[in-house]
Every structure is written in structure tokens, then in C-alpha cells.
Amino acid sequence: MIDRIASFGRSSIGFVISIGRAGQFLGGVLSGIPRPVTGFPLLLKQLYSVGVLSLAIIVVSGLFIGMVLGLQGYTILSDFGSEAAIGQMIALTLVRELGPVVTALLFAGRAGSALTAEIGLMKATEQLSSMEMMGVDPLRRVIAPRLWAGFIAMPVLAIIFSMVGIWGGMLVGVEWLGVFEGSYWGNMQASVDFRDDVINGVIKSIVFGFVCAWIAVYQGYDCVPTSAGISSATTKTVVYSSLAVLGLDFVLTAVMFGNF
Amino acid sequence: MEAKDLKVRAMGLGSYISLKDVVFSRSGRRIFNGVTVDIPRGKITAIMGPSGSGKTTLLRLIGGQLRQDSGSLTVDGHAISELRRKELYKFREKMGMLFQSGALFTDLSVYENVAFPMRVHTKLPEDMINDIVLMKLEAVGLRGARKLMPSELSGGMNRRVALARSIALDPELIMYDEPFAGQDPIGMGVLVKLIRDLNSSMGLTSVLVSHDVKESLSICHYACIIADGKVIGTGTPEELQAHPSEQVQQFLNGHPDGPVPFHYPSSAATEDFGLAGGAS
Numbered sequence: 344m345i346d347r348i349a350s351f352g353r354s355s356i357g358f359v360i361s362i363g364r365a366g367q368f369l370g371g372v373l374s375g376i377p378r379p380v381t382g383f384p385l386l387l388k389q390l391y392s393v394g395v396l397s398l399a400i401i402v403v404s405g406l407f408i409g410m411v412l413g414l415q416g417y418t419i420l421s422d423f424g425s426e427a428a429i430g431q432m433i434a435l436t437l438v439r440e441l442g443p444v445v446t447a448l449l450f451a452g453r454a455g456s457a458l459t460a461e462i463g464l465m466k467a468t469e470q471l472s473s474m475e476m477m478g479v480d481p482l483r484r485v486i487a488p489r490l491w492a493g494f495i496a497m498p499v500l501a502i503i504f505s506m507v508g509i510w511g512g513m514l515v516g517v518e519w520l521g522v523f524e525g526s527y528w529g530n531m532q533a534s535v536d537f538r539d540d541v542i543n544g545v546i547k548s549i550v551f552g553f554v555c556a557w558i559a560v561y562q563g564y565d566c567v568p569t570s571a572g573i574s575s576a577t578t579k580t581v582v583y584s585s586l587a588v589l590g591l592d593f594v595l596t597a598v599m600f601g602n603f
Numbered sequence: 604m605e606a607k608d609l610k611v612r613a614m615g616l617g618s619y620i621s622l623k624d625v626v627f628s629r630s631g632r633r634i635f636n637g638v639t640v641d642i643p644r645g646k647i648t649a650i651m652g653p654s655g656s657g658k659t660t661l662l663r664l665i666g667g668q669l670r671q672d673s674g675s676l677t678v679d680g681h682a683i684s685e686l687r688r689k690e691l692y693k694f695r696e697k698m699g700m701l702f703q704s705g706a707l708f709t710d711l712s713v714y715e716n717v718a719f720p721m722r723v724h725t726k727l728p729e730d731m732i733n734d735i736v737l738m739k740l741e742a743v744g745l746r747g748a749r750k751l752m753p754s755e756l757s758g759g760m761n762r763r764v765a766l767a768r769s770i771a772l773d774p775e776l777i778m779y780d781e782p783f784a785g786q787d788p789i790g791m792g793v794l795v796k797l798i799r800d801l802n803s804s805m806g807l808t809s810v811l812v813s814h815d816v817k818e819s820l821s822i823c824h825y826a827c828i829i830a831d832g833k834v835i836g837t838g839t840p841e842e843l844q845a846h847p848s849e850q851v852q853q854f855l856n857g858h859p860d861g862p863v864p865f866h867y868p869s870s871a872a873t874e875d876f877g878l879a880g881g882a883s
Binding site for chain 1: 666668692693694695696698699700702703704706707708709719720723724765768769
């Protein structure tokens with residue numbers, strides 16, 4: 344019994360230490376004055392690799408999720424004769440929840456894992472060490488642009504996801520199942536509030552972007568520089584990011600929409 | 604040690620790097636247990652020792668990537684462990700390091716790899732950067748390979764480009780981490796020539812970490828052998844060859860058995876083979 348308590352205590356201390364190290368790491372990355380002349384091209388390059396290259400998976404997933412929502416929504420709502428509310432249902436579901444959450448999960452799988460593997464390999468091949476020895480801080484040169492790129496790209500990707508999803512829902516609901524187009528868009532316009540729904544959704548995706556990018560770059564930077572270490576760090580990135588996104592989503596939803 | 608110090612002083616060179624009673628542990632393992640070494644200015648010093656004796660760790664201590672637990676370590680009169688982060692990064696501009704793997708940036712071409720330190724640390728115009736990059740690449744014989752990517756280079760070429768990059772800012776000190784490991788005889792010959800030429804033409808202080816005894820002793824002015832967390836022998840190559848310590852002689856001549864035993868510590872063989880008690 345005492346052994347179990349001791350081992351629980353040990354793992355808890357380990358967890359707190361790793362949180363502390365991740366916080367220290369974040370402080371190191373964000374401290375210092377940004378240098379726009381050298382930093383901006385590096386940021387653009389990372390925005391391309393984590394943002395633009397993630398577009399395909401975001402657009403395709405958004406389209407299918409919107410289409411499935413259209414089908415399911417129509418099936419359920421038509422039982423009550425209220426299939427005209429399908430536009431409202433799809434838009435609220437996407438803007439408030441599925442847009443930010445699914446984008447973040449896809450982002451963790453597509454861009455987060457790539458960031459971890461890239462930084463881990465740079466560590467394993469001593470590229471980060473050689474940068475340090477050249478008097479260049481890898482936290483500023485390698486990590487910071489990737490962290491900021493994730494932070495900026497996520498809300499944009501989430502907005503694109505929701506837009507494509509709404510369009511996919513319309514394809515199924517209006518074009519295929521014959522819901523009146525005016526009521527699809529009209530109900531949506533009447534019920535989706537810009538501040539309460541759209542802005543709150545964007546805030547969620549900003550938080551998710553920050554957390555996912557932080558986890559990804561930290562796991563890469565802190566990994567054991569071997570093939571097994573990089574593989575484990577990549578897995579951890581996806582698992583921790585997904586859990587953090589789902590947990591934070593509950594907290595944010597309770598704060599934003601829980602008018603109890 | 605004392606003989607070497609006297610020699611260094613007599614030549615009026617002084618130490619560029621000085622370690623005194625340096626103790627360093629990592630993951631509960633004591634790597635250095637009171638290491639004292641002086642590395643003279645403008646000369647090639649080889650740090651040798653068996654694998655796992657902490658040679659690369661010593662370079663990382665000198666470069667400030669690790670900090671000693673106790674003892675003092677100064678480079679050009681500066682106590683490295685007392686420098687603040689910003690000062691340390693500034694100080695490293697005077698150091699070059701050649702990593703065992705080369706550590707070239709895989710997303711940049713050979714040309715851009717060599718230009719990298721200049722682009723970050725200087726405001727030189729592009730045409731001047733171009734001239735310097737070509738000169739550095741010419742020095743390592745790879746001017747013609749400037750457009751290649753690191754993945755298109757052989758191991759030896761990779762290391763030569765890394766060498767060109769590490770001398771891009773004309774450092775005072777250059778550290779070589781196992782430069783000969785995994786090289787074919789020609790590649791090894793090229794690196795030996797480059798290390799010797801760079802030292803004599805640029806007046807660099809060079810620290811060479813290696814366990815290739817023959818090559819290291821052929822180019823170094825001084826050598827130091829580390830084993831079991833301590834310096835077991837130091838002096839000029841000739842002095843080391845005549846060193847009375849059995850451990851030094853075993854390492855230099857590659858004897859399979861000696862003070863470093865052939866057998867890993869184990870229980871008695873009779874016990875493991877089930878012969879205890881005097882079987883027939």
C-alpha cells in the first residue's frame with residue numbers, strides 16, 4: 344500500500360516537474376524582443392508549412408462533416424417537421440463546437456506531429472546544438488516561429504473548416520434533400536450571433552492553437568534524441584494535444600455558453 | 604601536468620582554456636571527478652580516451668552547453684559558467700565546433716549553411732558574404748559543391764562543409780568532436796590536413812576530441828588522456844609514448860587486456876557454470 348502511494352507521489356512529482364519545465368521553456372521562447380526583419384520570413388515559412396499545407400485535410404474534413412450533419416440533422420428534424428431549422432443547427436454546431444475542436448484534433452495529427460518530429464530530428468542530428476554553439480538561440484530561431492505559426496494558423500483554419508462545413512451541409516440539405524434555401528440561410532442568420540457564437544468559437548480555436556503548438560514544440564525540444572525517443576514524443580504530442588483540446592473545450596464551453 | 608605547464612609558460616603562450624578540479628555528474632553518474640587541464644593558445648590539443656569517458660562532455664562544458672558541479676573552467680580568461688545567457692551566446696561567436704555528425708541544416712544548401720552564421724551575426728553585404736563563403740568552401744576543397752543539399756553529400760564532405768561553416772566567422776577556438784570517426788583513409792587524410800592547415804594558417808586554438816590515437820598524435824602539439832573521470836596522462840605526443848602508466852600504454856597501444864580488463868565484472872565462472880563444490 345505504502346509502495347503504491349509512494350509511486351503515485353513519484354509520478355505526480357514527475358508530472359509537476361514536466362509542467363514546470365514546459366512553462367520555463369515557454370517563458371524562454373516568448374521572452375525577448377521580436378525581430379521583425381529576421382523573424383518575419385521565418386514565421387511566413389512556418390505559416391506555410393503548418394497552415395497552408397494543412398488546408399487540404401481541413402477542407403475535405405470540413406466538407407464531409409458538414410454533409411454528415413446535413414444528413415443526420417434532416418433525419419432527426421424531419422420527424423418533428425422542422426427540417427427548415429437545419430441551417431441553424433449545422434451552423435451553431437460547427438461554429439461553436441465542431442469547427443474549433445475537430446480542426447484542433449486534425450491540426451495535432453497533421454501539423455503537431457510534424458513539428459515534434461522535425462524538432463526532435465534536429466535535436467538528434469545535433470542541429471540545435473550546433474546552432475547554440477554558433478551563438479544562435481534555437482528557442483528564438485527554431486521554436487518561436489513554429490509556436491507563433493500554430494497560434495496564428497489555427498483560428499484561420501477553424502474558420503475555413505466551419506465555412507466549408509456550412510457549405511457541405513447546404514449541398515446535402517438544400518441541393519439534395521430539398522430544404523428551402525431561404526430558410527436554410529435565413530434561420531442561420533437569425534440565430535447565429537456574431538459575438539456569442541462566432542467570436543467565442545474563434546477564441547476557443549486561439550486557445551487550442553496555442554496549446555497544440557506549445558505541446559508539439561515542447562515535446563520535440565524535450566525528446567530523447569533517439570529514434571524511439573522521437574517516435575514516443577510524436578505519439579505524446581497527438582495524445583496530449585487531443586486530451587488537452589477536449590478537456591479545455593469542456594471548460595471553455597462551460598464558461599462561454601453555460602448560463603446556469 | 605606540471606612539465607607541460609612549464610613548457611607552455613616557457614613558450615610564452617599561456618592557456619586559452621583552463622580547467623581546475625572540474626567535477627561533473629549527469630543522471631547520478633560521476634563523469635568527471637576533479638579534472639585539471641590547461642589548453643595552450645594557438646596549438647592543437649588532443650583530448651583522448653576510451654568511449655564513454657566524457658570527451659564530448661568536456662567540449663560541451665567548454666562551450667557552456669553544460670555546467671560543471673564544482674571547480675573552475677575559464678576560456679580566454681572568462682569563467683564560462685558565470686556568463687549570463689546573452690553573454691554566453693555572444694562569447695560563442697568566438698568559438699567554432701565541428702560536430703561528429705556534421706550537424707548541417709538539412710533544409711539549407713551547402714552555400715546557405717556556410718553563409719548562415721554571417722547572415723545571423725553580421726550585416727555584411729551579399730556580395731561580401733558570397734566571397735567569404737566561396738573562400739571558406741575553397742579552403743575545404745568544396746567550392747564546386749556549393750549548390751548541393753546536405754543529403755547529397757558523403758559523410759566526409761558533410762564534415763568538411765561543417766568545418767567551413769564553423770570557421771565562417773574566423774573564430775579563435777575550434778573544437779573537433781571525433782572528426783575521424785567513420786572516415787575512410789582518404790577522408791581521414793583530408794581532415795588531418797585541414798585541421799593542421801587551419802591551425803597554422805589562422806592561428807586557431809584547436810581542441811581535438813578523438814579516440815583515433817595515430818591520427819590525433821600525428822597532428823597535435825599536446826595530448827591529454829581521460830579515463831575514469833580523471834586525467835591519466837598528459838604531455839607532448841613523445842612524452843605520452845614514453846609515459847610510465849600502464850593504463851596510458853594500454854590505451855595508446857590498444858592492448859585488449861590490462862588495467863582496463865577484458866572481462867566485464869562478473870561473479871566467479873565456476874558459480875555461473877554450475878561447477879561450484881568441485882565437480883569432476
